Amino acid sequence: xxxxxxxxxxxxxxxxxxxxxxxxxxxxxxxxxxxxxxxxxxxxxxxxxxxxxxxxxxxxxxxxxxxxxxxxxxxxxxxxxxxxxxxxxxxxxxxxxxxxxxxxxxxxxxxxxxxxxxxxxxxxxxxxxxxxxxxxxxxxxxxxxxxxxxxxxxxxxxxxxxxxxxxxxxxxxxxxxxxxxxxxxxxxxxxxxxxxxxxxxxxxxxxxxxxxxxxxxxxxxxxxxxxxxxxxxxxxxxxxxxxxxxxxxxxxxxxxxxxxxxxxxxxxxxxxxxxxxxxxxxxxxxxxxxxxxxxxxxxxxxxxxxxxxxxxxxxxxxxxxxxxxxxxxxxxxxxxxxxxxxxxxxxxxxxxxxxxxxxxxxxxxxxxxxxxxxxxxxxxxxxx
Amino acid sequence: xxxxxxxxxxxxxxxxxxxxxxxxxxxxxxxxxxxxxxxxxxxxxxxxxxxxxxxxxxxxxxxxxxxxxxxxxxxxxxxxxxxxxxxxxxxxxxxxxxxxxxxxxxxxxxxxxxxxxxxxxxxxxxxxxxxxxxxxxxxxxxxxxxxxxxxxxxxxxxxxxxxxxxxxxxxxxxxxxxxxxxxxxxxxxxxxxxxxxxxxxxxxxxxxxxxxxxxxxxxxxxxxxxxxxxxxxxxxxxxxxxxxxxxxxxxxxxxxxxxxxxxxxxxxxxxxxxxxxxxxxxxxxxxx
Numbered sequence: 151x152x153x154x155x156x157x158x159x160x161x162x163x164x165x166x167x168x169x170x171x172x173x174x175x176x177x178x179x180x181x182x183x184x185x186x187x188x189x190x191x192x193x194x195x196x197x198x199x200x201x202x203x204x205x206x207x208x209x210x211x212x213x214x215x216x217x218x219x220x221x222x223x224x225x226x227x228x229x230x231x232x233x234x235x236x237x238x239x240x241x242x243x244x245x246x247x248x249x250x251x252x253x254x255x256x257x258x259x260x261x262x263x264x265x266x267x268x269x270x271x272x273x274x275x276x277x278x279x280x281x282x283x284x285x286x287x288x289x290x291x292x293x294x295x296x297x298x299x300x301x302x303x304x305x306x307x308x309x310x311x312x313x314x315x316x317x318x319x320x321x322x323x324x325x326x327x328x329x330x331x332x333x334x335x336x337x338x339x340x341x342x343x344x345x346x347x348x349x350x351x352x353x354x355x356x357x358x359x360x361x362x363x364x365x366x367x368x369x370x371x372x373x374x375x376x377x378x379x380x381x382x383x384x385x386x387x388x389x390x391x392x393x394x395x396x397x398x399x400x401x402x403x404x405x406x407x408x409x410x411x412x413x414x415x416x417x418x419x420x421x422x423x424x425x426x427x428x429x430x431x432x433x434x435x436x437x438x439x440x441x442x443x444x445x446x447x448x449x450x451x452x453x454x455x456x457x458x459x460x461x462x463x464x465x466x467x468x469x470x471x472x473x474x475x476x477x478x479x480x481x482x483x484x485x486x487x488x489x490x491x492x493x494x495x496x497x498x499x500x501x502x503x504x505x506x507x508x509x510x511x512x513x514x515x516x517x518x519x520x521x522x523x524x525x526x527x528x529x530x531x532x533x534x
Numbered sequence: 535x536x537x538x539x540x541x542x543x544x545x546x547x548x549x550x551x552x553x554x555x556x557x558x559x560x561x562x563x564x565x566x567x568x569x570x571x572x573x574x575x576x577x578x579x580x581x582x583x584x585x586x587x588x589x590x591x592x593x594x595x596x597x598x599x600x601x602x603x604x605x606x607x608x609x610x611x612x613x614x615x616x617x618x619x620x621x622x623x624x625x626x627x628x629x630x631x632x633x634x635x636x637x638x639x640x641x642x643x644x645x646x647x648x649x650x651x652x653x654x655x656x657x658x659x660x661x662x663x664x665x666x667x668x669x670x671x672x673x674x675x676x677x678x679x680x681x682x683x684x685x686x687x688x689x690x691x692x693x694x695x696x697x698x699x700x701x702x703x704x705x706x707x708x709x710x711x712x713x714x715x716x717x718x719x720x721x722x723x724x725x726x727x728x729x730x731x732x733x734x735x736x737x738x739x740x741x742x743x744x745x746x747x748x749x750x751x752x753x754x755x756x757x758x759x760x761x762x763x764x765x766x767x768x769x770x771x772x773x774x775x776x777x778x779x780x781x782x783x784x785x786x787x788x789x790x791x792x793x794x795x796x797x798x799x800x801x802x803x804x805x806x807x808x809x810x811x812x813x814x815x816x817x818x819x820x821x822x
């Protein structure tokens with residue numbers, strides 16, 4: 151059993167369902183990221199764990215003990231808020247020391263701990279300042295300091311980086327991860343930024359409409375999304391989707407037709423799909439990095455006309471419309487040093503081992519389900 | 535083409551300049567109408583009657599500083615000053631204690647009848663004190679409070695609270711909810727949250743309330759006229775009336791008394807004018 155357990159948790163606000171996340175177990179020392187779009191219930195889930203909201207149904211357990219009735223203070227958690235929630239009339243020292251003062255910790259002990267935390271976060275020189283006299287990044291460190299100083303059992307962080315500029319966000323997220331590695335405190339972190347989640351998390355929990363869509367390691371979620379929503383939400387640029395038709399006519403392999411394209415699936419995957427009683431219509435998904443593109447490509451699947459070239463420095467992406475289809479388009483990574491020009495014709499080939507298929511009826515992954523039902527290795531690499 | 539653009543730009547600039555000039559002219563005129571009467575009273579407080587009537591607009595030829603001594607000592611302005619300080623100080627202290635508590639509860643706590651109580655407070659802002667004067671007089675007489683400091687303090691507090699609660703409440707409404715969440719995580723009790731966090735954060739609103747109510751209660755005349763009989767308990771505005779009767783022919787000391795009574799409010803305004811302006815806009819751009 152996990153160290154922190156959410157069991158059949160439901161939260162309603164005036165009969166309107168906010169969260170119905172079922173069950174989730176979090177192990178000691180884990181860095182969990184609750185990820186999802188606005189309004190998906192991730193902050194509500196965090197507030198339920200913090201004790202700032204009470205669940206309508208279900209139980210929250212810390213170390214096997216039900217804590218539903220305990221106040222935030224009694225749960226021994228610390229929380230970092232999106233807007234930092236620093237007390238503006240108090241200096242940094244007082245902000246960090248307040249919860250120790252409330253606990254009636256001796257004054258010299260408070261002083262020692264505040265200075266220790268300030269040293270850890272490099273804010274020792276700011277202890278005499280008020281929040282308004284500090285930058286966003288400095289305020290963020292103070293908010294972290296306030297959380298760390300009480301030595302809590304769990305850190306709860308509600309989009310702590312979303313108010314920072316892009317560059318500072320990168321710095322702070324690595325600092326938060328380093329801090330977690332150093333302190334080892336179980337951390338539950340809320341964000342809507344999938345890139346941040348991928349970098350920082352041990353495990354990502356993806357939420358949509360108050361329900362868990364998928365939970366797993368960043369790599370697992372990226373490589374084996376269980377639904378089209380997850381596939382679309384994770385990864386930047388987002389996954390390409392093409393409507394296709396599954397044709398079971400050929401033996402040993404299934405033929406996919408999408409626009410003018412014909413893709414032959416390798417035997418293992420085809421066999422798995424055949425046993426899974428697949429629908430005839432499906433949605434093919436493939437990440438931009440798995441679409442090989444260039445002016446000349448070996449065994450191309452088709453030809454596209456460049457609509458837009460995206461130069462990001464480290465990597466470049468080309469957006470093109472597939473010729474011979476009615477409006478089907480793809481985004482692909484472009485490895486050549488020279489960019490492509492809108493209007494150019496380029497060839498492309500989809501990496502068969504990295505294809506995802508989703509059921510248009512419920513958006514769930516067909517290949518994943520097929521493979522699971524087939525009790526195969528469960529890896530798309532098997533479709534090789 | 536470029537010439538047309540320059541002409542257009544020049545026209546726009548000229549229009550902006552003219553608008554600004556008109557605005558300044560109107561404001562200067564308005565300020566003149568406000569400042570000149572005070573200046574005139576100040577100038578005439580240093581003249582005797584003869585000079586006031588012969589040279590009402592001129593500066594005093596030989597300033598009569600004795601008018602101030604006469605007003606302070608003979609007109610009992612000193613005693614009235616003390617009464618005004620007691621009544622204003624106690625009333626404002628009571629308002630400053632109660633308004634933030636009520637404002638906090640109405641802005642942040644959830645309880646049955648919360649909206650009704652808030653609207654009740656609001657309705658208090660729309661009742662002119664004079665409409666309740668007779669019932670108030672009867673009530674205070676029954677309580678045996680007429681002709682005491684309480685006869686002024688209690689009504690002043692009652693009539694001062696609605697606007698004060700309104701101003702402070704709107705300030706509390708604007709404080710992010712996460713601050714209160716943070717206090718809960720930090721383990722503060724409701725009282726500690728109010729006393730250690732919310733009240734200090736609401737100090738700008740509280741200063742505004744204190745200044746507004748001080749000025750209002752310091753100048754309050756109606757209650758002082760009807761509810762106080764003994765000259766020893768007269769506040770400054772009430773004492774000025776008596777003063778005028780006693781020194782009907784001595785306009786110099788009368789003007790000196792007016793200036794003396796206005797000095798505290800003028801000082802208050804000069805020091806805190808910025809806070810008053812912000813407070814007024816805070817109150818009237820309040821969130822519901």
